[in-house]
Amino acid sequence: xxxxxxxxxxxxxxxxxxxxxxxxxxxxxxAMYWYKQSAKKPLELMFVYNFKEQTENNSVPSRFxxxxxxxxxxxxxxxxxxxxDSALYLCASxxxxxxxxxxxxxTRLTVL
Amino acid sequence: xxxxxxxxxxxTAQEGEFITINCSYSVGISALHWLQQHPGGGIVSLFMxxxxxxxxxxxxxxxxxxxxxxSLHITASHPRDSAVYICAVNTGNQFYFGTGTSLTVxx
Numbered sequence: 001x002x003x004x005x006x007x008x009x010x011x012x013x014x015x016x017x018x019x020x021x022x023x024x025x026x027x028x029x030x031a032m033y034w035y036k037q038s039a040k041k042p043l044e045l046m047f048v049y050n051f052k053e054q055t056e057n058n059s060v061p062s063r064f065x066x067x068x069x070x071x072x073x074x075x076x077x078x079x080x081x082x083x084x085d086s087a088l089y090l091c092a093s094x095x096x097x098x099x100x101x102x103x104x105x106x107t108r109l110t111v112l
Numbered sequence: 113x114x115x116x117x118x119x120x121x122x123x124t125a126q127e128g129e130f131i132t133i134n135c136s137y138s139v140g141i142s143a144l145h146w147l148q149q150h151p152g153g154g155i156v157s158l159f160m161x162x163x164x165x166x167x168x169x170x171x172x173x174x175x176x177x178x179x180x181x182x183s184l185h186i187t188a189s190h191p192r193d194s195a196v197y198i199c200a201v202n203t204g205n206q207f208y209f210g211t212g213t214s215l216t217v218x219x
């Protein structure tokens with residue numbers, strides 16, 4: 001257990017569905033991150049939040065919408081996804097921005 | 113070309129062997145991270161380095177800032193070390209990740 005939890009662990013959705021991924025950290029960290037990991041590709045950093053403020057958005061399509069209501073919770077809202085968005089979505093947190101990161105177990109997303 | 117290159121991509125070793133995984137990067141960095149990812153997806157941070165050498169148990173990580181190179185060593189390897197090892201660098205405002213080295217340790 002890393003202190004970072006993600007729900008759901010697995011998600012199958014159609015292209016017209018709307019769903020949300022949830023991440024929660026119990027470590028008192030101030031920065032939280034969303035990553036995408038596709039097969040045979042490096043980890044891709046999607047969004048970074050520091051003290052609830054978004055500091056980075058790496059040209060992610062608008063069908064992915066992050067939300068950070070407080071330093072302990074991070075959401076990724078999904079709508080009208082494409083099959084190529086199927087991947088493992090990982091959440092991480094760190095005490096300070098760019099510090100050592102602690103990862104959640106990930107959500108395995110399949111878009112049909 | 114990826115900013116972070118790892119070698120080898122795949123590695124199979126006998127239990128007890130000494131293992132080295134290499135990471136080269138092409139950007140100026142504030143820190144380098146070694147991550148371990150087990151089947152099923154969970155990622156664990158092993159080391160964060162900005163200079164020199166760090167050791168945790170059987171794992172040793174070194175970095176040479178001038179040569180832009182880092183190595184991860186595993187001594188007395190064990191089947192439970194089987195995982196993907198990922199090198200990542202932080203430039204201060206960007207993270208770059210290698211594609212990972214898949215390690216299998218055979219009993």
